[in-house]
Amino acid sequence: MNLQDLKYFHELVNQKSYTKTADSFGVTQPTITAAIKRLETEFGTTFFIRDQSHKSVNVTNIGMQFDEHVKKILKEIEVAQTEINQHLSEDILFGLPPIIGDEYFPKIAGKLLKANILKHLNVQEHGSHELKQMLLDGQINIALLGTMQVANNPDLKLTVLKKFPMEIIVNKNHPLAKKKGVFFKDLENENFIDLTNDFIHSAALRQLKEANQINIKTIYNSPDVTIVKSLIEQGLGISLLTSLSIENNPNLVALPLLDENQPEFILVAAARKNYLFKTQEQKLWDILEKS
Incomplete structure (x- = not known):
C-alpha cells in the first residue's frame, strides 16, 4: 500500500467516476483502476462496484468505512508535512482571538519579552472556532482559545487558564x-x-x-x-x-x-496532543500554564 493509492481511493469515493478521478490527478484511467485493484487485493474486499448501465461507480459499505480511515491518514500526513516545513523556523505559530488579544495577552506580554519569546510569535488573529480548526490542520501550533466547556478532546491538549x-x-x-x-x-x-x-x-x-x-x-x-x-x-x-x-x-x-x-467564558491554552514542542514553544507553554 502506498500513499498515492490512498489519495486515488479517496478522490474516487468523492467523484464516483474513474475518468474524473484520473483527470483530477492528470493520470490515465488504468492508473486509477490499478491502484484500486491493489488496495482491494491487499485488504481482501471490494470497495467499488461499477454500474455499467449508468457508467458510474457505487461505493460499497466497507468502502465508505475504509474512507473514514483514509481521510484521517491523509489529514495526518498533511499536518505532518506542514510541521516538517515549519521545523527549521524559529517562529511560533500562535493563535489569538481578538478579545483575548486586546484584554488578556498584554498582561503576560512582559513575561514573554523577558523570556525572549515575544519576538518569535507569528500571531494569527481569528475567532476561537476558526483557530481551533487551524490547530487541527497544523496551520498554528499553540493558541489561546475561549470556550464554554472543556470536554476531553482526543486531538487537542487543553489547559484552563482563567474563567x-x-x-x-x-x-x-x-x-x-x-x-x-x-x-x-x-x-x-x-x-x-x-x-x-x-x-x-x-x-x-x-x-x-x-x-x-x-x-x-x-x-x-x-x-x-x-x-x-x-x-x-x-x-x-x-x-x-x-x-x-x-x-x-x-x-x-x-x-x-x-x-x-x-x-461562562473559559480561557484555555491549546495545542495538538501529538505535537512535540520546539524549545521556544515549550517555554511559551510553560509561561501560559503559570499565568
Missing part, C-alpha cells in the same frame, strides 16, 4: 445600568448587538435563548468586538460579552446574569 462570567453589557446611561443583575428572560424586548458565529459569545447567546424559550431582536452582527462595544457606547443596543472584554471602559456597564446554569 470569566458572561454578562450583559449596556451603555452607562441605559435604564438597565442601575440594576445589580438581570434575568435573561427580561431582555426579550431589547436590541442585541452580537458577535458573529466564529465567537463563542454567539453560541452562548443561542444557549440562553433556548434555555429561556424566548426570541430576541438582533439588530447587528459583527466579527469585531471593538465595533460591538462602540455601538453599545452609542446606546444602539446591548450585548452578551465576557467581562474580560470591557475592562477599563468607563462608558460600559457589565450586568451579571441571575439565571441558573449560565454560560
